[in-house]
Amino acid sequence: MPPILELKELNKRFGGITAVKDFNLQVEKGQIIGLIGPNGAGKTTLFNLITGFLKPDSGTIMFKGKNITKLKPHKIANMGLVRTFQLVKPFKRMLAIENVAVGCYSDRSKKKRKDRDDVPQKAFDALQRVGINPPNTFKLAMTLSHGYSRRLDIARALVLEPDVLLLDEPFGGLGAKESNLMTPLIQKLHREDNLTLIIIEHKMRQLMKIAEKLVVMQFGEKIAEGTCREVTEDPKVCEAYLGKGGHDYFARNK
Amino acid sequence: MGRKLANEDESVRITKDMKLKIAPKNSVFLALLILLIFFPAISSDYYILLILIFANIGAVYAASWDLTAGVTGQFSFGQILFFGIAGYVSGALNLFLGLPPLLTIPIGGAFGVLVGLIVGLPSLRLKGPYFRIVSLTFPGILSGIILMYPEVTGGEAGFYGLSPISSDIVTTYYASVLLMLVSIFILLRIVSSRIGLVFRSIRENEDVAEAIGINTTRYKLLAWAISGFFAGIAGGFQTHQLMTISPFVFGTVYSFQAILYALLGGIGTIIGSVGGSYLLTILNELLRCIADLRAMMYAVVMIIVYLFIPMGIYRWLAIRFNIQLGTWDGLKKLRRKKLNAPNP
Numbered sequence: 001m002p003p004i005l006e007l008k009e010l011n012k013r014f015g016g017i018t019a020v021k022d023f024n025l026q027v028e029k030g031q032i033i034g035l036i037g038p039n040g041a042g043k044t045t046l047f048n049l050i051t052g053f054l055k056p057d058s059g060t061i062m063f064k065g066k067n068i069t070k071l072k073p074h075k076i077a078n079m080g081l082v083r084t085f086q087l088v089k090p091f092k093r094m095l096a097i098e099n100v101a102v103g104c105y106s107d108r109s110k111k112k113r114k115d116r117d118d119v120p121q122k123a124f125d126a127l128q129r130v131g132i133n134p135p136n137t138f139k140l141a142m143t144l145s146h147g148y149s150r151r152l153d154i155a156r157a158l159v160l161e162p163d164v165l166l167l168d169e170p171f172g173g174l175g176a177k178e179s180n181l182m183t184p185l186i187q188k189l190h191r192e193d194n195l196t197l198i199i200i201e202h203k204m205r206q207l208m209k210i211a212e213k214l215v216v217m218q219f220g221e222k223i224a225e226g227t228c229r230e231v232t233e234d235p236k237v238c239e240a241y242l243g244k245g246g247h248d249y250f251a252r253n254k
Numbered sequence: 255m256g257r258k259l260a261n262e263d264e265s266v267r268i269t270k271d272m273k274l275k276i277a278p279k280n281s282v283f284l285a286l287l288i289l290l291i292f293f294p295a296i297s298s299d300y301y302i303l304l305i306l307i308f309a310n311i312g313a314v315y316a317a318s319w320d321l322t323a324g325v326t327g328q329f330s331f332g333q334i335l336f337f338g339i340a341g342y343v344s345g346a347l348n349l350f351l352g353l354p355p356l357l358t359i360p361i362g363g364a365f366g367v368l369v370g371l372i373v374g375l376p377s378l379r380l381k382g383p384y385f386r387i388v389s390l391t392f393p394g395i396l397s398g399i400i401l402m403y404p405e406v407t408g409g410e411a412g413f414y415g416l417s418p419i420s421s422d423i424v425t426t427y428y429a430s431v432l433l434m435l436v437s438i439f440i441l442l443r444i445v446s447s448r449i450g451l452v453f454r455s456i457r458e459n460e461d462v463a464e465a466i467g468i469n470t471t472r473y474k475l476l477a478w479a480i481s482g483f484f485a486g487i488a489g490g491f492q493t494h495q496l497m498t499i500s501p502f503v504f505g506t507v508y509s510f511q512a513i514l515y516a517l518l519g520g521i522g523t524i525i526g527s528v529g530g531s532y533l534l535t536i537l538n539e540l541l542r543c544i545a546d547l548r549a550m551m552y553a554v555v556m557i558i559v560y561l562f563i564p565m566g567i568y569r570w571l572a573i574r575f576n577i578q579l580g581t582w583d584g585l586k587k588l589r590r591k592k593l594n595a596p597n598p
Contacts, residue, residue, distance in 0.1 A: 051465065077467035085465070091458035094451075098582050102455040105448055106467025119448070120584040121591070138585075160467055 002065060004029040004196055005050070005081070005164055010059035012042075012049055012220075019045040021220040023059070027164070032190060032197045034211030034228075036204070038240055042220040043200045044086055047166050051083045052076045064163070078108040080163035084156075086172065086200070088149040090141035097123050097137050099152055103159040112161055122159060130155045130185060147178035151185070158189070164196040165189075171203045179206050186210055216240065290431055294424045303427045309535040310430035311492045314437045316515035316527035318484035323513070324522030325445055326477040327457025328378065330389040333485055334508040335373065335396060336366040340486030341493035341503060342400070345413035348494070355419050359490035366486025367479045374478040378471060381460070390506070397504035412500030419494050426495065433491055434528065437484050441524045444480065446583045453477055457522075485512075518559055520566025529567055 005027040012020040019042045027033060035043050048054040050061055052073040061069045068076050077083075091099045100123040103109060113122070127137050130151040136144060141152060150170060157165055170186065171179050183206050189195055190210075201207040207214075214231040216224040218240040224231050231237055294303065319333040340362030347358040377388045400407045408414075419426045444450050452473050455463045464470050493499045515534055519526025537555060541548045563570040 053461070053465075073461075073464045074467050074469045077465055082467070083465055085462065089459050089462045091455050091462070094454055094458060095581055095585075097585070097588075098451060098454075101448075101582060101584060102452055102463065102468065103466040105452055107469075108467050120587045123584075124588060156462075156466055 001029065003027055003062075004064060005198075006062040007046075007050070008060045008062070010046070010049060010061070011057045012045060012054060013057055018220045020049060020056070023220070023222055025215060025222070025225075027196060027198065029163075029196055030190075030194055031213060032186075032199065032211050034207045034214045035198055035200045035217065036202070036207070036214060036231075037217035041217040041240075043217055044168060045220075046217070047083055047168055047198075047200065050076075050166065051081065074106070077160060077162075078106055080108065080160070081166070082157040082160050082162035082164070083166040084153040084168055084170065086168040088146065088153055088173075090144070090149050090152050092140070092142035094141055095138055096132060096141050096144060096148075096152055097127060099141050100126050100155050100159055103156050106160055108160050126155045126159045127152075129158065129189075131181070146173050147175070147181075150174065150178075150182070154185075154189075158193075161193070162195065164198070167197060167199045167201075169200055169202065171201055171206050179203065182206070183209050287435075294427060298424055300423050303423050305535060305539050306532075307427055307430040307495060308492075309532045310434040311488050311495070312511065312515055312531035312535055313434050313528040314491075315485055315488040316512045316519070316531050317438055317441050317524050318481045318488065319512035320516040320521060320524055320527050321441055321444070321453075321484075322477050322481045324516060325450060325457060325524070326453040326474060327460075328474055328477065329386055330509075331386050331506070331513075332389040332392045332509050333481075333512045334504055334506075335393045336370060336482040336485035337489035337492075337508070338393060338499075338503045339369050339396060340366045340489035341499045342407070342413070344490035345416055345493050345499045348416050349413050355417055355490075355494040359487055359494065362490035362493075363483045363486035366482035366484075366489070368482075370478040370482030371475060374475050378474045378478060390509075393504040393506070393509065397501040400501045400504075407501075410501060412498060413493075414498040416494055416497045416499075418497050419491065430491065430495075433487065437487065438524060438528060441480075441484065445524055446581070448582070448584065449473070449476065451582045451584075514556065516566075518556070518566060520568035520570075523566065523568045526566050526568035533567070 003026040005025075007023055007025040010020050010023040011018070021042075023046065025033075035046070037043055045054065049056050052068070052071050052075070056069065059069070060067055063076070063079060063081050066079070068079065068081070071079075090096075091102070097120070101119060104113075104119045104122055113119075124137060127133070132144075132148055132151055132155065136148060141149070144152060150173075154165075154167070154170070167186070171182055174182060186197065186199070187210060190197055197210075199207065199211065208228045211228065214224075214226065214228055215222060216231055216234075216237050223236050223240060224234045226234075293306065297303075315333070315337055318336070319330065322333075323329045340359075343365040344355070344358035344362035347353045347361060348355065353361075373392055377385060377392075380388055400412075401409060404410075419429050445453070452463070452468055455468065456470050456473060460470050489503075515530035516527045517530070518534060519528065519530030538548075538552065541551050544551060559567075565573075
């Protein structure tokens, strides 16, 4: 089976800085890929390139066998490739359920549903799936806690019934307790919807529990790819995070 | 309507000054409506009715601006473009083809839509301040074009001697009340519909709306077109009411008139524009007795209001009387299923 998402020789420069360089990646259907790397490695830029918010200088992005490199973000989302953002961006002055309902009026959701009347129920159910129940369902999004806002972001993406979901730091800013709830949530969504996930994350302990494969970036390049174990033992990865000699230090103190 | 928030007290406190669209208490609303309808029985003074007619036109005009700026978040400084172009089209149709106001005003509104689409297609792709600056320029361009072809447009004098709405001021008054009520009702319906839901999401965060599959350009154009229609109708009505139109209608000050009315009433509430329009139109007339200081007094009153109730009168009242904020009408369906959704 061909990969559901394929990046070929992606390049993106901002002035003199190379944000993404000769990036290749193949994502199989149903995979959970963790994308890690030090700050400024180009992870979010890569997400922006995939979802059409930025156009690559060169290279192609294939999704479900179609070239989506030059498409607009909403077109890409309607094909089933949906993202969340690194900083939570709820529609602040709208109710939580309204936040989710907006996605129900995208072309993709409209196509997938016959009866128009079930939209409010669908939004309600999507919120329930991520663990937001009344009265929080009917609160203004700006009054929700940070943990709920993260879930709201995911619920908003879920109503599009995506094939591939890109999560940008889903654990960012979450406490230990909330993180421990987020992990089973992501696993549940992956299992129930047969989602393909790419997750940017710095919290390695949580990511290791979820991801089948890790991709490590540094200075816009892919420096390692493999299972969690392979990657953590890769000297290049240790060097990226800890500097030269980091691997020896890591090995000594294991 | 008028039910208290279903949320806990704490969230009510936090959200108090953030309420966006609020349904008024039914009884107050009804009382004002009755006053509006039976006003000619209290006083059929030509001058007073004339002021109220202008207030009604201003309300539609300001509410049309509120749909793009307050609801969709595309803060335009050139709303007079639609008002003026529709006025000119209505005037021309009446003058050259002899069509009655009942026909020319809707056609003028249609031209408002057309101009909205033509102008919006390039300019709505701009964001934030860039859009605002560009929106400021269009009325100027149009008045320039009008002055370039005086043989068709009448140049600086414009069109005059147009048919009035009605020779009877009371009839004109009722026509303006009908225009205002129907327009405001339709705009409110749009805001609480699924289209309004998407409009509001674009105001809150355009990138996120785009990321969840909303064609934001298309929806912004739609908002612009609807806004153009209602501003156009107001423009056509005023042209026939005054029986004249000239290029001076495109002055920047008239774009700001819509903004002042809507801001005073409460931006994003649609209904607030009606209150804002009435208050400022009447204030403007009251201050006529101090002719020399009028503009300054007007400014002083505005500054005082914006300093102390920047969220606008309508939202300020809603907070005082704890009026439920209105929402997407899809919630009604959930209420029927007893899911404890708040009443929009």
